[in-house]
Amino acid sequence: QLQLQESGPGLVKPSETLSLTCTVSGGSISTGSYYWGWIRQPPGKGLEWIGSINHSGSTYYNPSLKSRVTMFRDTSNNQFSLKLSSVTAADTAVYYCARHAVMVIVATPLDYWGQGTLVTVSS
Amino acid sequence: DIQMTQSPSSLSASVGDRVTITCRASQGISNYLAWYQQKPGKVPKLLIYVASTLESGVPSRFSGSGSGTDFTLTINSLQPEDVATYYCQKYDSALLTFGGGTKVEIK
Numbered sequence: 533q534l535q536l537q538e539s540g541p542g543l544v545k546p547s548e549t550l551s552l553t554c555t556v557s558g559g560s561i562s563t564g565s566y567y568w569g570w571i572r573q574p575p576g577k578g579l580e581w582i583g584s585i586n587h588s589g590s591t592y593y594n595p596s597l598k599s600r601v602t603m604f605r606d607t608s609n610n611q612f613s614l615k616l617s618s619v620t621a622a623d624t625a626v627y628y629c630a631r632h633a634v635m636v637i638v639a640t641p642l643d644y645w646g647q648g649t650l651v652t653v654s655s
Numbered sequence: 656d657i658q659m660t661q662s663p664s665s666l667s668a669s670v671g672d673r674v675t676i677t678c679r680a681s682q683g684i685s686n687y688l689a690w691y692q693q694k695p696g697k698v699p700k701l702l703i704y705v706a707s708t709l710e711s712g713v714p715s716r717f718s719g720s721g722s723g724t725d726f727t728l729t730i731n732s733l734q735p736e737d738v739a740t741y742y743c744q745k746y747d748s749a750l751l752t753f754g755g756g757t758k759v760e761i762k
Contacts (some may be wrong), residue, residue: 579699579753595750639747641689641701
């Protein structure tokens with residue numbers, strides 16, 4: 533059974549960079565050319581797709597966040613990561629990692645999700 | 656950018672009722688629409704994709720329909736375990752967008 537687990541600091545100061553890692557178990561991020569994504573959910577609000585990456589490093593980002601987002605993958609450790617720079621209180625959210633349901637293309641639903649990790653931006 | 660609008664934003668219904676949630680896209684997205692269920696404090700779960708195909712293991716009381724700009728999620732015979740917020744999501748392009756969500760409660 534594929535499992536995803538987010539990890540990273542729960543508190544980030546304003547203007548700094550948020551860094552999260554998603555560790556995948558029960559399957560390899562290098563198998564099947566799936567895309568792997570990040571989604572966030574501010575407290576009490578809806579879902580926002582941040583971006584996605586595949587095993588070869590091809591990325592797609594939400595244009596609304598593109599200038600601040602970087603994603604990369606570490607296939608040797610079966611992980612992929614998110615960096616979001618210049619954070620503000622508006623970036624406070626639960627951050628989820630997830631797998632896209634269909635191989636090769638990013639334009640698909642998300643079928644496996646991590647449990648999510650709350651990141652608070654505050655001084 | 657295509658916007659996804661859900662209605663209503665919340666609803667309250669009795670056990671056994673039929674519940675309908677609507678999702679409207681600001682431009683046509685063919686049938687590239689998914690529905691997710693997020694129970695309180697839990698992770699979103701994929702329910703339906705390509706507008707009407709149930710994900711494996713999803714109870715048959717859930718159904719989806721629509722194409723183009725107008726889509727519907729129906730819960731036939733609402734159950735207590737269906738209390739959740741439901742989100743639609745378009746995936747017609749490499750910009751995935753979610754609707755604002757519909758919170759379903761038991762009356």
